[in-house]
Amino acid sequence: MRATARLLQSCRITFFTRKTCGLCTQARSVLSDVWDQRPFAFKEVDIVDPKSKPWLDLYDFDVPVIHISKSEAPEEDPKLSSQAVKLMHRFTVDQVKAKMDLIEKS
Numbered sequence: 391m392r393a394t395a396r397l398l399q400s401c402r403i404t405f406f407t408r409k410t411c412g413l414c415t416q417a418r419s420v421l422s423d424v425w426d427q428r429p430f431a432f433k434e435v436d437i438v439d440p441k442s443k444p445w446l447d448l449y450d451f452d453v454p455v456i457h458i459s460k461s462e463a464p465e466e467d468p469k470l471s472s473q474a475v476k477l478m479h480r481f482t483v484d485q486v487k488a489k490m491d492l493i494e495k496s
Contacts, residue, residue, distance in 0.1 A: 401490045402431035404466045406445055406455040408438045413479060417454035424486045431461040444468035452478050458489045460496075 403421065407414040424430070437446040437453060448468050449455050457466050457474040466474065475489050 399429050399431050399461050400494050402433065402459050402461040402463065403486075404433045404435060404457040404459070406435050406437055406449050406457075407453050408436060411453050414454040417456070417481065420481060420483055420486065421456070423483045424490075427483070428487060428490065430490065433466075435466075454479065456481070456486070458486070458493050460493055 405417070405421065435442055435445055437449055445468055448471055455476055455478045457476050459466070459475065475493055477485055477489060
């Protein structure tokens with residue numbers, strides 16, 4: 391059973407957002423739908439939080455953004471964001487799952 395649980399959360403999704411973002415509300419709903427079909431580790435980053443300034447500098451006009459990585463991968467690093475597997479703005483359940491497939495196969 392433990393191996394199954396680990397397999398079910400083989401991906402981590404880091405969700406870059408801000409509180410006053412309408413598109414982020416829609417993205418959160420998409421991620422909830424993905425979770426219902428395929429659980430994943432989750433981290434949310436409010437880019438307006440002062441400790442998230444590097445992310446604000448990077449994604450100020452682009453949220454919502456998700457980075458998809460293996461659950462055991464190191465935390466996201468703004469300096470490596472160009473290499474991240476990501477989706478921005480509007481995305482669908484199928485697009486998120488396709489990126490998860492890509493990560494799981496790598």
